[in-house]
Amino acid sequence: MNNPPWPNGKKVVHLDLKGAPPKVEYLHQLIECFAQLGADGLLVEYEDMFPYEGALKVLQATAQPAYSRDQILSMQKVAKCKGMEVIPLVQTFGHMEFVLKHRPMWNLREVPNCVGTLNPHKEEGLKLVMEMLRQVVELHPDLKTLHIGADEVYMLGEGELSKLWLASPGRTVEQLFLNHIASVVKYIKQVWPHMTIIMWDDMMRGMSLDTLKASGFVEVVQPMLWDYTPNLDVEKTVSLLEKYYGAGMQHVWAASSFKGSTNVHTNVPSTQRHVENHLQWLKVAASVSSGLNIRGIAMTGWQRYDHLSVLCELMPVALPSLAACLQTLIHGQFSPEAQNKVTKLLGVSSVEAESMGSTSDDATLFPGKRLAESIVELDSLLCVEDIRSFERNMYVRGWFSPYHRSRRMANPLIAVQIQSQASMYLALLQQKIDVVREEMSHLYPNSTAQEWIDEHVSPVMGPIQRIIEEITECITEIVPENRYPFQL
Template sequence: MHRIVHFDLKGAPLQVQYFEKVLLAAKAWGATGVLLEWEDTFPYTAALADIGSVRGSSGDGMYSMEEVRHLLRFIKDNGLEPIQLVQTIGHLEFVLKHPAYHSLRELPRSPAVLCPSKPEALQLVKMMLEQVLDVQLDAAFVHIGADEVWHTAICPECQSRAANSVHSTASLYLEHIRELALFLKQKRPELTVLMWDDMLRTVKCETINAYQLGELVQPVVWQYNALEYFQIDPYLWESYRQIFPKVWAGSAFKGANGSCQILSPVSRYVSNQEAWRLEIKKYGHSTHFVGVILTGWSRFDHYATLCELLPVALPSLASCLRAWTKSDDTPLESAVSEVLPSSQWPGEELARSVHSFVILRDRCFAFVHGDLVKTWLNPWQIENGYTNPVQVEGLAASAQQ
């Protein structure tokens, strides 16, 4: 099985030299490939120059075309499978935030979702895919995203199309995906097209089959919960078995424990890997799992604050990859490590500094909002100079600890 590590570069692109160290570490820990989610860090050119790194949309000039080519070559030369991800309908804030593309929004006040009824919209994402694939002539895979399409059949054109289709609202999404997959297959017949599966889960088998998606794409079924909360409806596997010859698992090593978390709890993420191992063991006899993509989200969308920084999450990544390479009779606890040896931890100093910050932040919060301050140094007492001096001395001593 493939073990693909996902790098979400939106909002936190990695310097190339640092990225190389992380890639080599991931390979040593058991990764077999890399999924690069560029968003606006890709150097789109010509008519698309405004949405990528060429015009500074990422704010730091990363990446140049030379750097992109170098990274793809570096990944391949080190025995990893490079896969590029381009969002093609949802999570397109980095494109639809620009005034030139406002008219392509499904919901005018939201830059998240592309309207699939506008010909210019389909042409836009085809151009994006074309430019990304042009820098990877030997690509075996491409990922078209297609998850969390929050707004559907809102614009008048989409409503009309949905009303006149035997497959109703689902037809809008499925036709868009089919057109993109056909475009990619015509351009590169041997290319395997991946997509997140969440928008397919509630669609009937016969509807998906009507759009021939089983012949065109391989879905990545994502579920990020720890073992005790992990649940996938068995009916989903039964349905997908009738449609897709091959499927992928989607787990997480960071960025799935809250939208603004600072630390990556290793045990929690390793538990998610174990849940997936058990799921594949249970259904692998009838469902062909090609591999697992270990996602590492940097932020929930283009406007969100960052989740855990990558150096902080590397012990989690190492542990999660170990969970996939350990034998079945090896205890799960053996895969869990909150720290890494210095030689295996790119960015260790930053990671340890973040951990120290969290400890100090929590200690300060506990002090400021604790009983001592509320009891002997509340706003009324400060305003009136009315409190016990001995207790204030104790508070001062506590504050210095």
């Protein structure tokens, strides 16, 4: 049985800028692409790429310059021209790593060893959040909707001030969470009365109906329930949404995923996995009460799991997944018609990035296609077992083990064969790296290219390079001078 298409609510693409922030020209191309693929909104998580000013200037990125005020405005202009609403996401409680990592803000952490969670008892922390919100809202003229984050507030209640607060009878960690959110919401509504407020739902999932009702903000906050798994539990998710509805939250949001949720270090997404996630969400949307208004779905594309983790899949290599997921929502299934539309729009023969191939028509809607192709090629090479596990090669294990290396002892004939093989692999990798770096330089800051290579390529190349160097040192000690047959 096919699902009905996604209801009238918005289809919003999440732009996670806390890693691999696109150059502004590429950002404009992506927004136009999203619109043509069927999206009608952007959920923009700026983090340290926002041009914070004054006392908050320390929050700006240092690996590359933050976007300028003019660039932020230009991004909104492009989105508006395409009929897309821009919704900024500003973390206000959890996942504040990009703020609390800075030494002047250390004292605002809930506990010293948790960089992400704000101490809810310090007025200075609330003022910091309010100033962040103020600067972001003021740089978004005519803003209608604001996302205040509030997911994964780790270690809440573990700080000394929280323990003192919780020592009073009847007080709970749930109330501690709700009190802080209530303060943030109250500020927003006082300054911008007509602002729609969204927040992640996970910290409220275990709360009772009565607890939620007593929070004081259920009528003015719209929860965004996230689940990125291909086997999403439809019945449980519907039950959760109905609970929020019963507590007075008539407007809710869903959050799916088109990339950045498979593994913390994934390079190339599985389109099928993400399509299945969206098929489950379609079942949820078809099963909720008629009075419950699903305002939209945010299709998340995490660039890092958090501010301090490695890069996930870059946007170009995930565009086939995004296109397939959007068409799944529009058609109610990933039908042959939906698949044909994706392959035609993107100029690919398959929606799976690993085998997307190409069509003869170069005039396709796929900004960053060359980078996507070069990443797929390099990632495929990095996964070759003979390269990834070169140190476990039979000849290396048998004739150039750590024992041999430590004693500068090796069979010269076999050592030279090992070195020849290693050099060939390195040359092959370097050729692919040069292409990736060149293509990436057009779309991303140099810091992103360097980080991507350091994280994904260097760990594979490093051991091979060391073997070459150690063989050279060893051979020079056991072969007469000028008789070493291998040219370095």
